[in-house]
Structures are given as C-alpha cells and as structure tokens.
Amino acid sequence: GDSVTQTEGQVALSEEDFLTIHCNYSASGYPTLFWYVQYPGEGPQLLFRASRDKEKGSSRGFEATYDKGTTSFHLRKASVQESDSAVYYCALSDPGANTGKLTFGHGTILRVHP
C-alpha cells in the first residue's frame, strides 16, 4: 500500500536557521503530495500541494518540489521563526484510486528557539 516516510522525528533550530524536513513516498500511480502543519490544540492545516513532477508548492516561506525520480517532497524554509514551531506532516493522495484517502507520514516536531 501507499506510505510516507519522514526521516526526522524532531528538529530543533534557532530563529533564522534554514529548515529541511525530508519526505519520501511510496505509491502506485501518480500521487498528489501535500504538506500540512498542525499547531497545538488545532487540526492539521494545509500548507500546499503539488500534483506533478517538478511542480513546486509554496506557502508562508515554506516550499517543496515534487521529485518523481527520487520519490521525494522535502520541505524547506530559508529562515525559520519561533512562530513556525509546530508539527509538520507530509501526506499523499492517490488520484488513481480516487478514494479521497490521505496517507500521512508520522510527523516532524519543529521547535524554533528565539
């Protein structure tokens, strides 16, 4: 079945550091890829998505590029802020199945220190 792997379970950075969270996926067909962010006490919020190879999604300074060759969708931000502290989830939806089911990674806890 489909799966999403996030390499980092936790990331601790200082403000203005560069962020990378690695995401690799395994799916049949051509999945749509997402990044969600979840703040304490809230549900996941969609950051952005990408649907085809080499497409870049971006929002709020975060970005990721769909790479079918390496089956990756790594999240990056050039300069993090304390307010970016949250849990980040990579997810996929397989449009070929059209079930509407999202498969999530286990999440990466980002802590940004002032």
Add this chain to the structure above:
Amino acid sequence: GALVYQYPRRTICKSGTSMRMECQAVGFQATSVAWYRQSPQKTFELIALSTVNSAIKYEQNFTQEKFPISHPNLSFSSMTVLNAYLEDRGLYLCGARLGLGTYEQYFGPGTRLTVL
C-alpha cells in the same frame, strides 16, 4: 475560505459509554468526509471515508458497529464512538474534501476524547 467545525472540542466519558461528535463544513459543500483518529503519538489512523452517493467505507480495524457514521447532507457528518474504552482515546479529526476532482482535505480542530 473553507472552514470545518467540530463539536465538541473535548469530551470525557466513562468506560463503556458512548459519545457522539459532529463535523460541519462552512462555506463549501463537502463531497467526501474522512474521519481520522490521531493517537497521542501523533500518528493518523483513517477510520472511515464517506463520499456522497456512495456507501461509507471503513478501514481495517474499524467497524460501523463501533463507529457508526451519519452523513445526511453535503455539509454535515457525525460519528459516534460506541462503548468507548481506554484504547479509543485520542483526537478525532474530520477532513472534508471540496470536490471529487480535488484531493486536499480541510480539517476541523478535532474532538479530543478522554475515557475514564
């Protein structure tokens, strides 16, 4: 924008009792609604997916007998946790999808279930 409300935000029930939670899409019509449970370890488990004009599809380890879902219209869904026990605790999330040609889901804030 697309907003999803969930009610209640928190609930506590005694072991063996049942509780009902609601999900409301505001500003859009949800062609499908997915119910997830997020464990204390933050992982997501899909419970069931309800799509307009289709039967509700439950994932393995989740049954209609335990988690009956009602999806009477395109903006409202409810799920009941019957005979709740300690292993049912967690954050129950509702994810609504705008249209059959779209794939992103918009989530509510969740209903946190504590079982005593």
